[in-house]
Amino acid sequence: xxxxxxxxxxxxxxxxxxxxxxxxxxxxxxxxxxxxxxxxxxxxxxxxxxxxxxxxxxxxxxxxxxxxxxxxxxxxxxxxxxxxxxxxxxxxxxxxxxxxxxx
Numbered sequence: 001x002x003x004x005x006x007x008x009x010x011x012x013x014x015x016x017x018x019x020x021x022x023x024x025x026x027x028x029x030x031x032x033x034x035x036x037x038x039x040x041x042x043x044x045x046x047x048x049x050x051x052x053x054x055x056x057x058x059x060x061x062x063x064x065x066x067x068x069x070x071x072x073x074x075x076x077x078x079x080x081x082x083x084x085x086x087x088x089x090x091x092x093x094x095x096x097x098x099x100x101x102x103x
Contacts, residue, residue, distance in 0.1 A: 018042065
């Protein structure tokens with residue numbers, strides 16, 4: 001009986017060690033966590049997480065800060081892109097308007 005349970009116990013022990021290692025990696029600062037999730041994650045745990053993912057978002061302080069930061073960065077990028085794209089056409093509109101006033 002004990003010998004038949006040994007492989008299961010060994011698997012559970014390995015799983016606990018693996019999860020403990022991942023947990024330690026995710027307890028650093030925000031940029032080390034983002035780096036670990038993006039590039040250095042364990043593939044099996046990552047796939048399992050995606051399989052069991054739900055759309056429930058915890059509204060704690062860190063999630064709110066990330067949301068505001070990403071929203072601000074996205075709005076800034078869109079604003080800069082529009083500014084770059086429209087700055088050239090704005091000069092053309094102003095020149096055309098001045099020509100229209102002169103005639």
